[in-house]
Amino acid sequence: MLVSLYRYNPETDNVPYMQDLEVTLPEGKDLMVLDVLHMLKEDDPSVAFRRSCREGVCGSDGMNINGKNALACVTPVSEVAPKGKLVVRPLPGLPVIRDLVVDMSIFYRQYERIQPYLINDNPEPAIERLQSPEDREKLDGLYECILCACCSTACPSFWWNPDKFVGPAGLLQAYRFLADSRDTATADRLDNLDDPFSVFRCRGIMNCVSVCPKGLNPTRAIGHIRTMLMQRTT
Amino acid sequence: MVTSVTNLGRTGAFDWLMQRVSAVVLGVYTLFLAGYLLASPDLDYAQWAGLFDQMWMRIFSLLALISLGLHAWVGLWTITTDYIKPTALRFLIQAVCGLIMFVYLVWGVEILWGL
Ligand code: SF4
Ligand code: SF4
Numbered sequence: 256m257l258v259s260l261y262r263y264n265p266e267t268d269n270v271p272y273m274q275d276l277e278v279t280l281p282e283g284k285d286l287m288v289l290d291v292l293h294m295l296k297e298d299d300p301s302v303a304f305r306r307s308c309r310e311g312v313c314g315s316d317g318m319n320i321n322g323k324n325a326l327a328c329v330t331p332v333s334e335v336a337p338k339g340k341l342v343v344r345p346l347p348g349l350p351v352i353r354d355l356v357v358d359m360s361i362f363y364r365q366y367e368r369i370q371p372y373l374i375n376d377n378p379e380p381a382i383e384r385l386q387s388p389e390d391r392e393k394l395d396g397l398y399e400c401i402l403c404a405c406c407s408t409a410c411p412s413f414w415w416n417p418d419k420f421v422g423p424a425g426l427l428q429a430y431r432f433l434a435d436s437r438d439t440a441t442a443d444r445l446d447n448l449d450d451p452f453s454v455f456r457c458r459g460i461m462n463c464v465s466v467c468p469k470g471l472n473p474t475r476a477i478g479h480i481r482t483m484l485m486q487r488t489t
Numbered sequence: 490m491v492t493s494v495t496n497l498g499r500t501g502a503f504d505w506l507m508q509r510v511s512a513v514v515l516g517v518y519t520l521f522l523a524g525y526l527l528a529s530p531d532l533d534y535a536q537w538a539g540l541f542d543q544m545w546m547r548i549f550s551l552l553a554l555i556s557l558g559l560h561a562w563v564g565l566w567t568i569t570t571d572y573i574k575p576t577a578l579r580f581l582i583q584a585v586c587g588l589i590m591f592v593y594l595v596w597g598v599e600i601l602w603g604l
Contacts, residue, residue: 415571419491452491455501456567484502 256280256332258291260302261344263351271351273342280332288320289327291341292355303354311468314401317408318355319344324405324466346408348417362404365421369429369447374440390436397431397476399469400424406463406473412456419452423463423473426454430476433483445484454480493570495583497563508563511556518553547601554597558590 256278263271278294280286289306296302304327307313311329318327321335321342332341349357375384407413407422421429429448432438448454454477463473497504529536540546565586573579 412571449500449502450491451493451496451501451504452570453501455505481502481505484500485506488500488502488506 256291256336257340258295259340259342260295260354261351262302262354264301264303264353285331285333287328288318288325288330288332288335288341288343289316291332292327292343303356305356312401314403317346317403317405317468319347324409326403326405326468329468346404348408348414349404357408359404361417362402362407362422362424365407365417365425366402366428369421369425369432370440370444371428371432373432373435373438374443375437376439384437386436393434393436394431396471397427397434400427400431400471401469403468405466405468409462409466410457411460411462412458416452416456420456421448421453423457423477426457426480427471427473427476430480433480441483442487445480445487448480449484449488454484495580496566497559504563504566507559511560511563514552514556515560518549518556521549541601550601551598554594558594561590562587 258276258278260274260276261271262268262274276295276298278291278298280291287309289309292302292304292306296304304316304318306316306328309316309328311326314326316327317324319325320327320330323335324346325335327343335341343355345351345355345357349359349362352358402424404424406427407417407424410423412420413422429444433441433444438444457474457477459474461474464471467473497507525540526532541550566583569579569582569586573582
């Protein structure tokens with residue numbers, strides 16, 4: 256099978272380039288893209304990529320596979336490259352450190368900005384802060400995010416304004432805390448988002464929804480945040 | 490919070506709402522005009538001028554004109570902040586857009602009230 260791989264080593268290359276490599280896949284077995292990358296790395300140990308759990312839980316092997324962002328470990332080769340050519344590039348829109356490894360600082364900075372932790376000023380009860388099953392249900396579809404960045408780096412609005420637009424991943428988490436019955440900082444959180452960029456730069460393109468490996472829906476969460484912002488300004 | 494001085498209102502929510510409201514006004518105005526033209530196949534100048542002589546039509550037209558300005562401002566502001574990164578150039582283009590909209594507005598008032 257032919258693999259076209261994005262290569263860039265800033266110490267030796269002036270510009271990035273695509274390298275064509277041939278791998279022999281074992282008969283009668285559908286590999287994941289990550290397995291193919293490991294085979295390539297066996298031939299050439301300089302191939303650089305991130306991975307950890309290899310089962311779609313850690314979120315470290317997000318990359319662009321045949322034009323679509325996905326986690327390499329849970330993406331079957333047969334599904335993305337039915338014509339027999341695999342094209343692997345780093346996540347778009349982030350600075351490349353080497354080969355498929357990107358610098359995610361700006362993505363994490365946006366995540367940090369939405370204060371991704373429970374804020375509650377009330378005195379702590381003797382037991383845990385309780386939540387009704389209904390309130391807990393509101394967090395479904397939000398808390399499962401693994402911060403793989405597949406969505407934010409597929410979003411044109413994030414490409415153009417990664418310093419000002421929070422991006423789908425950060426906004427999904429922003430809503431996760433806005434929706435939490437135990438959080439008391441709702442007003443402050445909304446103040447922090449009520450400018451023309453942080454939330455409103457979302458144009459509803461829904462690339463985020465189409466790539467999320469966990470099947471989450473950032474666009475819907477963004478819609479909820481927008482409604483909350485509208486409700487207090489009108 | 491990200492700050493910005495060149496957008497329309499103070500908040501993103503205000504801009505977002507204005508763009509939707511102005512879109513509705515423009516849509517209604519377009520439908521009305523298209524319906525009027527379809528309903529009067531042998532329209533002559535006197536009838537057309539008569540329509541625009543009525544106060545409600547002038548107010549409706551002015552409202553549509555202002556909506557066009559607001560709608561275009563929010564849209565063009567978004568486009569320029571997306572694609573034009575050098576601040577001086579972006580500000581220049583935004584200023585030109587603003588000027589054009591202002592000219593259209595004054596010009597439109599003059600046409601409507603036949604000043
Ligand atoms: S929302 Fe989905 S695509 Fe985005 S970071 Fe979370 S898990 Fe990844
Ligand atoms: S719906 Fe919004 S956040 Fe998602 S890809 Fe589109 S613009 Fe980006």
